[in-house]
Amino acid sequence: xxxxxxxxxxxxxxxxxxxxxxxxxxxxxxxxxxxxxxxxxxxxxxxxxxxxxxxxxxxxxxxxxxxxxxxxxxxxxxxxxxxxxxxxxxxxxxxxxxxxxxxxxx
Numbered sequence: 791x792x793x794x795x796x797x798x799x800x801x802x803x804x805x806x807x808x809x810x811x812x813x814x815x816x817x818x819x820x821x822x823x824x825x826x827x828x829x830x831x832x833x834x835x836x837x838x839x840x841x842x843x844x845x846x847x848x849x850x851x852x853x854x855x856x857x858x859x860x861x862x863x864x865x866x867x868x869x870x871x872x873x874x875x876x877x878x879x880x881x882x883x884x885x886x887x888x889x890x891x892x893x894x895x896x
Contacts, residue, residue: 809870809871811871811875811876812869812871812876816876816877816881817877817881817884819863820856820859820860820863820877820885821885821888821889823859823862823863824855824856824859824863827862827866830862834855834858834859835855835859837851838851838852838854838855839852839889839893842890842894843894846894849886852886852889853882853883856882856885856886857873857882860873860876861873
């Protein structure tokens, strides 16, 4: 077995990540995907918003829908990065707030 350190003479040349992060805002792109993909909107987005409207204290349906949407988004656009590297829990909470502001309050 060979350590990755043995391939590099200088320790500063070791890459921090195997796959580079996308050079675009994943959260914004995901939101556009979730709203514009007809099947995802019909089967996941709209039902999650309606479920949230029944109990506005529980954001779990929206969070689950975003995680599901991120998985479908990565599959559809062939993004190989791990899902947890693309969006953290803070990004998910931000999207939940944006969905509530746009879909529920209007």
